[in-house]
Amino acid sequence: MPRRKETKYIFVCGGVVSGLGKGIVCSSIGLLLKAAGYSVNHVKIDPYLNVDAGTMRPAEHGEVFVTDDGGEIDQDLGNYERFANESFSKDNNITSGKVYQTIIANERAFVYEGRDVEMIPDVPNEIKRRFYALEDKCDFMVVEIGGTTGDIENLPFLFAAREVGREREAMYVMVSYVPFLKNVGELKTKPTQHAVMQLRSTGIVPDILITRGEYPMDRPRLETLGKRCFLEPDALFDDPDAESIYEVPLILEKQEMTAKIQSKFGLSVKKPDLKKWEDFVSRVTKPEKEINIALVGKYVKNGGSLHRDVYVSVLEAVRHAGAANKVKVNVVPFDATEFDPKELQKLHPAGIVVPQGWGSRGVEGKIAAVKWARENKVPYLGLCFGMQMAVIEYARDVCGLAGANSEEADSKTAYPVIHVMPDQKKYLEAHQYGGTIRLGAWPCRIKPGSILEEAYKKYGKTPNGLVEKEKEGEWRKWVWERHRHRYEFNNEYRKFLEGRGLVVSGVSPDGKLVEAIELPRSVHPFFVGTQFHPEYKSRPLSPHPVFVSFVEAAVGNGR
Numbered sequence: 001m002p003r004r005k006e007t008k009y010i011f012v013c014g015g016v017v018s019g020l021g022k023g024i025v026c027s028s029i030g031l032l033l034k035a036a037g038y039s040v041n042h043v044k045i046d047p048y049l050n051v052d053a054g055t056m057r058p059a060e061h062g063e064v065f066v067t068d069d070g071g072e073i074d075q076d077l078g079n080y081e082r083f084a085n086e087s088f089s090k091d092n093n094i095t096s097g098k099v100y101q102t103i104i105a106n107e108r109a110f111v112y113e114g115r116d117v118e119m120i121p122d123v124p125n126e127i128k129r130r131f132y133a134l135e136d137k138c139d140f141m142v143v144e145i146g147g148t149t150g151d152i153e154n155l156p157f158l159f160a161a162r163e164v165g166r167e168r169e170a171m172y173v174m175v176s177y178v179p180f181l182k183n184v185g186e187l188k189t190k191p192t193q194h195a196v197m198q199l200r201s202t203g204i205v206p207d208i209l210i211t212r213g214e215y216p217m218d219r220p221r222l223e224t225l226g227k228r229c230f231l232e233p234d235a236l237f238d239d240p241d242a243e244s245i246y247e248v249p250l251i252l253e254k255q256e257m258t259a260k261i262q263s264k265f266g267l268s269v270k271k272p273d274l275k276k277w278e279d280f281v282s283r284v285t286k287p288e289k290e291i292n293i294a295l296v297g298k299y300v301k302n303g304g305s306l307h308r309d310v311y312v313s314v315l316e317a318v319r320h321a322g323a324a325n326k327v328k329v330n331v332v333p334f335d336a337t338e339f340d341p342k343e344l345q346k347l348h349p350a351g352i353v354v355p356q357g358w359g360s361r362g363v364e365g366k367i368a369a370v371k372w373a374r375e376n377k378v379p380y381l382g383l384c385f386g387m388q389m390a391v392i393e394y395a396r397d398v399c400g401l402a403g404a405n406s407e408e409a410d411s412k413t414a415y416p417v418i419h420v421m422p423d424q425k426k427y428l429e430a431h432q433y434g435g436t437i438r439l440g441a442w443p444c445r446i447k448p449g450s451i452l453e454e455a456y457k458k459y460g461k462t463p464n465g466l467v468e469k470e471k472e473g474e475w476r477k478w479v480w481e482r483h484r485h486r487y488e489f490n491n492e493y494r495k496f497l498e499g500r501g502l503v504v505s506g507v508s509p510d511g512k513l514v515e516a517i518e519l520p521r522s523v524h525p526f527f528v529g530t531q532f533h534p535e536y537k538s539r540p541l542s543p544h545p546v547f548v549s550f551v552e553a554a555v556g557n558g559r
Contacts, residue, residue: 008140008265009143009170012025013204015174015192016177017177020177023075023144024245025175027076027082027084028248030042030142032253032272032274033272040141041088041135042088043092043143044073044077045094045095045146047154047157051097052072052098062312071090075313094127102126124156149199172207173206173210174195174210176196176209176210177191178192179191180213180215189225196229208236210238211236216240217240234256237257239251244285258272288327291328291329291330291555292348292349294351297310297335297366298357313533314355318353334365335365339369351378351379351381353381353383354381363406370392374393379525380526380529383534384531384533387530388487390527391529392418394502398502401415406487418487419487442482442532445511445515446516450505453505479506481534482532483532488514489531501523
């Protein structure tokens with residue numbers, strides 16, 4: 001492959017355990033470099049054999065993040081977008097499934113001209129090809145290798161990363177866990193020493209070691225760890241648990257991370273401009289007041305513990321909106337499968353969110369939460385499935401359609417106010433689930449005078465602003481929002497529900513798909529449901545207007 005010097009690579013891998021926050025480290029490095037004036041691209045490597053994350057169980061894998069071009073990807077790509085304040089594509093995610101699928105297709109098409117196709121060199125070559133295809137005009141490529149060093153599925157990606165270092169300028173970062181043993185009151189570095197040794201066995205010597213843990217590392221212990229791992233003191237960084245993930249770039253920069261990277265690549269030192277980021281972090285860590293918001297979902301528990309990863313984009317979007325309103329938002333989860341509205345009465349929340357979901361489990365709990373929010377005039381935000389639940393509740397309890405439901409929850413309901421999209425039936429019948437639902441960014445026309453229009457006009461900015469379209473009649477304001485669903489509002493009930501007070505405030509350009517519903521301010525302070533997922537495009541420096549308006553209404557609710 002031809003050598004070019006423009007793009008420099010930073011590979012980030014993990015040691016000891018997974019779930020350390022490698023994605024936050026990658027996001028932070030990207031933010032620091034971008035703030036120093038460099039262009040940055042990101043790649044997330046997921047070693048699993050799935051082609052994408054679309055068919056994985058949420059309670060096990062966590063959230064599936066959706067890109068503008070319809071990629072269904074691990075949640076870390078969402079962190080990259082949030083920190084970088086820009087959008088990436090499905091090509092920024094590489095899985096073993098994608099790599100092997102391409103190699104097998106090439107073999108069938110005689111691309112290898114009849115030779116035997118082997119793990120080495122063909123798998124690393126395909127991985128590198130995917131890296132190099134993303135290089136166009138970016139100064140740095142930050143690549144996160146998912147999983148933990150020592151996992152067998154990681155090896156082809158580590159081999160590819162090693163080879164990139166021979167063909168491009170590259171540096172290697174290891175993020176490793178340092179456990180604290182409470183019974184002896186001591187941080188233990190031996191697991192990290194073994195992790196670095198495991199990485200070196202693949203031919204990669206880390207340039208930077210970032211320690212992770214519940215407690216900060218003292219400098220003498222950090223330097224001892226450096227000696228055992230053959231690293232100089234300026235290559236050692238500590239990233240202990242922080243109050244907010246958004247503090248991590250500041251924690252790393254305080255230890256001169258940007259200067260270390262620039263020194264490694266022989267670049268002149270440029271300090272990053274972090275003023276806007278510091279202002280945002282200050283609003284997160286020093287709020288003027290606190291409010292409680294209830295989140296009623298079906299994936300809030302994993303075993304006996306609460307599960308945050310499933311709704312991470314929702315939680316972060318609420319946090320962004322809280323910072324914009326100078327409040328700390330405490331999100332209190334409720335399991336929709338065992339939901340009791342009396343628990344909401346005890347919490348007395350300032351607002352209620354019902355997020356995405358699939359299937360029939362927990363449906364009645366979510367509908368009960370919608371009813372409580374509507375009847376008690378508590379600000380409500382329904383996201384995708386949460387919008388559908390709001391339509392069902394309104395049809396049942398306001399319009400008298402007893403038993404109204406979604407075909408997803410009850411295929412025999414007499415009033416299918418939510419039904420399967422006509423072109424989706426063939427996929428369900430053929431058991432074709434992966435990549436067949438409505439995905440990615442689609443345009444939505446906004447109703448004049450609606451709460452939705454007010455939110456976008458008041459708080460919208462790139463990438464969440466209104467677009468003015470000519471010759472589109474009175475509904476000429478457009479937005480582009482991301483989707484991930486198979487079921488839709490049933491237009492056979494649209495006139496009936498609108499005639500009884502439900503407001504359709506967002507539609508597809510052709511008017512055939514209902515994208516958003518709401519209730520007038522005259523009957524409710526804030527009651528909005530969106531078929532799209534505004535949380536996917538909310539970012540610290542451009543919080544999503546729908547969430548900002550929702551939190552604003554919750555603050556005004558005075559609870």
